[in-house]
Amino acid sequence: MPTPNLEALEVTINIRSREFRPDSLTVTVGQKTRLVLKNLDTELHAFVPVGLLADSHVAVSGNGAPQFAKEGFVRVLLPTRGQTEIEFTPARPGTYPYFCDLPGHVMRGTIVVRENSGMVQ
């Protein structure tokens, strides 16, 4: 019987020249994921996921400043040359946008969560 993979999959998003790179990546339901965010710019940026981490358990490390609200993780601010790691396990398949909400920063990306065909519900 297939079981969820407990080893974390590491994916990295670099921020450079006010762009998320890559601006799209894919993770899997039930796969523990370690999302590494690196701000390579010389200004403040934010990572604001929409729906992806709502009501999820997340572990945040690094030198960013995470913000939480009653619905859970809201965003993390990444200082110049800063880095933040977010560990989570995607719960629902779908396409989840994320963006930087600093005024004037038109920075967007998506994270696709696909079904885990081998996982027993």
Next chain:
Amino acid sequence: MSTVRRQLIVKDTSGHGADFIPVLNRPSEIDLPKWLIILCAFLLLPTTIVWSGETGSVNQEELLTTIREYAHAVGKGDRVTAGQRDFVCLLKMAKQQLFVDGNFPDALSPIYEWCAQRRTEAHGRVLNQKDQGLDNIWPGPGMLVDFGDFQRFYIAETSSKQLAPSFFVMHDIARHEPDHPFSIDPVESGTLPHASFPSADESTVHAAPTTFLTTMVSYPNPLTAPISNGPGAQDWAVPYKKVQRVIQSVKVKWVVLSDLKRLGFPIDRAVLDLPLAGPHGTTIPFVVDAGGYVPHSAEWFGPDDQTQAAQAGIQQAQAASTSLDALMQLNRVLMFAPTNQQVLSVFADQLYQGLMNYGSRLNSIPIGDARLAQRFNELYWTVKSQTDRFDLALGMVTGGKAEPTPADYLYRMIPVMEALASLEPGDFQNRIHLASTYRWTNDQMAALSAPQELLTEVPAEQEEVRAEVLLELAWARIGKVAWNRHFDDPDIRKGYDTAKRAFDLTKDPLNKFTAAYAMAYSLAFHVPRDNQAMLDLLQQAKDWFEKIPGASPQSWAYMLENDTLKGIVETDPTFKSLLAAR
């Protein structure tokens, strides 16, 4: 056993100058270990001598002289005089056969260093080593004498806990008050059972008449006196942060051994301070009472009965070589004058200035005019508090920093300003600053309510003050939305409107600039954003900014380079004209 005890009594009561040595050297009928005999002698000798009625009389003046000589020598760090009046030190000298022709060893003898060192090591236990950032009390970590709860002090040398009397006259207390660090006055005297101790060759046990004098040790200056936890706090079982106070006086019991010349010492009386560890849990000398701090005898300075000292403390703080020294001084003054308005006012100013100076160092923008510099740095922290907040997050203790951080200044400042505001509600400037600090700490409710309350109190004719209060309220509203990112929050439009009211009310170019800038800044969070209106307002802000003494193109350019505005003005060509002026 009983034979030994009885003979000891006979020998001791047979007159001065009697030699004990034959007693213990005589073959015993029972073959007991030597250590056991000495231990028994330790324990029984003092008691039997009391039973025999030889307790000696108390000459309080002589006792006091000896105690004062010892105490002041300890306070001054005079190792030779202190060593010569410290009984344990004398015992060590005797053991090393350092007495020549009945005289003390030369002042250069290493024995004095040994005696001083054990005292210093013991006293080190009450030197507060904890670095608490801006809560530090002058003279600071490693130097502050803090008796805490007056628990018995652990003495590493003897693995025991003691309340040795010299703790209360230690050199670290006198270091900052060399002329008159403390006074010692008699309270009560009496006799104790004779102290017993081994002879130099450890073949026998001597006994010496022992008396005590309880004294009041008073510290004249609350700016240099030791501290402890406050009245009643010693009994608290919970490890909650306790209120600390400056000690005014304590009662200390000194135990003095006398008739010592008879036993071959060069001096007749000496103080028992830090006994040595004896066999099987006993002490050398063996005494029934080693003296020390009299429990629950402490009295504390204040509150508010030391106006002169508070004044002196303020002056010392203002003359301090570093801001940390100044703030430590003021923390101390607040311990005995917590509601002294002048102290609170100076303290609040020092902390506020410390935060402004820190901001200036971080933004590295030189501004010649003090008033503009302050406003510029206030705006710097306002923007920071809404964006990354990194510099406002870590204190020097948690962050392992060597100097106070912005967070240290900020979080120390708030209770000081709050105390001042409750004492002097008419000090509007303090309350305006307090409103700013609430905003910078992201205490959104307080940041909104503080200026709203002020608006109900500042008279209508004080238009510039009202304008400043309106600006505080505007920034509180803008900051709330900027941080929460709830762009449908009506406060973002109210923030704009409040800034507009300030703009219309003020005639001061500094406030005009700030109001126009706040309006423009708030538009960054309006949905949809009107970049043309934002440009117009930034142009107005720039025009007013240039009218302010000390303004420069460099400082104006910085106003556009923060994390809120930079992304907008750099990406929209609308702002090209504004950027060209940088």
